[in-house]
Amino acid sequence: MKKKLVISSGAGISAESGITTFRDAGGLWENYPVMDVASADGFARNPALVHQFYNERRRQLLDARPNAAHMALVELEKWYDVYVITQNVDDLHEKAGSSRILHLHGELMKARSIPHPERIYTLDEEHLETTPESRDEYGDPIRPHIVFFQEAVPNIERAIEWASQADIFVVVGTSLAVYPAASLLHYVPKTSPIYYIDPHPAPVPDRVHVIAEPASRGMAELVKELKIEN
Numbered sequence: 001m002k003k004k005l006v007i008s009s010g011a012g013i014s015a016e017s018g019i020t021t022f023r024d025a026g027g028l029w030e031n032y033p034v035m036d037v038a039s040a041d042g043f044a045r046n047p048a049l050v051h052q053f054y055n056e057r058r059r060q061l062l063d064a065r066p067n068a069a070h071m072a073l074v075e076l077e078k079w080y081d082v083y084v085i086t087q088n089v090d091d092l093h094e095k096a097g098s099s100r101i102l103h104l105h106g107e108l109m110k111a112r113s114i115p116h117p118e119r120i121y122t123l124d125e126e127h128l129e130t131t132p133e134s135r136d137e138y139g140d141p142i143r144p145h146i147v148f149f150q151e152a153v154p155n156i157e158r159a160i161e162w163a164s165q166a167d168i169f170v171v172v173g174t175s176l177a178v179y180p181a182a183s184l185l186h187y188v189p190k191t192s193p194i195y196y197i198d199p200h201p202a203p204v205p206d207r208v209h210v211i212a213e214p215a216s217r218g219m220a221e222l223v224k225e226l227k228i229e230n
């Protein structure tokens with residue numbers, strides 16, 4: 001049986017694909033007040049601004065391709081059962097071809113009905129934009145399928161389950177500033193190694209092996225180490 005390799009990815013894994021991160025210098029939250037464009041209160045106050053923010057993010061994503069770090073996670077499936085937990089709302093893990101992906105903070109290329117949140121719609125290049133006036137096939141208003149600040153994170157339970165079953169846990173490209181995602185590494189069994197790839201790593205417990213490199217280079221190093229020769 002293959003070992004379970006669980007990944008927890010953040011914005012940094014997509015940086016080399018041209019997607020702007022949130023908290024780096026020049027990051028999104030430097031130019032947009034986070035509580036205006038990504039919170040439940042902000043959406044209630046000015047939904048047009050929030051729609052516009054996510055329309056821009058979608059346009060940026062259209063030109064983005066997975067980079068070597070996303071591809072390395074697919075390669076690791078040769079030797080491991082790989083589970084990807086991502087805070088990212090982009091679809092680059094999907095485009096790379098990872099088999100199991102759990103989005104903690106929603107998905108940029110989806111919108112959902114406001115009165116019926118279980119009705120989720122996939123957007124495409126021709127229907128990329130949403131506005132406060134957008135309606136679904138039932139005539140109901142829709143919103144970005146994003147977990148705003150001040151909202152619950154529905155997938156966290158499953159993410160905790162995956163983390164607590166990890167034989168190896170890899171954190172990549174996250175400032176570990178946002179909870180509950182940042183707490184996942186605390187659920188990893190004491191006997192399972194934890195790696196953290198980030199050029200500017202946040203403080204982490206001593207047991208974590210830090211690889212202070214950009215995602216592509218750090219993942220290449222890790223693949224060399226985890227590759228099972230046969």
Ligand code: OAD
Pocket residue numbers: 009010011012013015016021022023024027038087088089105147148149172173174175176177178197198199200201202213214215216
């Ligand atoms: P942040 O912007 O907070 O952190 C990005 C991390 O990526 C930092 O630790 C950088 O050092 C690192 N980084 C930058 N370039 C990198 C590269 N080439 N390779 C690897 N790492 C690199 O992004 P997240 O931690 O993902 O949520 O942010 C978490 C959440 O906060 C997001 O999901 C988003 C945001 O508010 C919502 O909007 C709900």
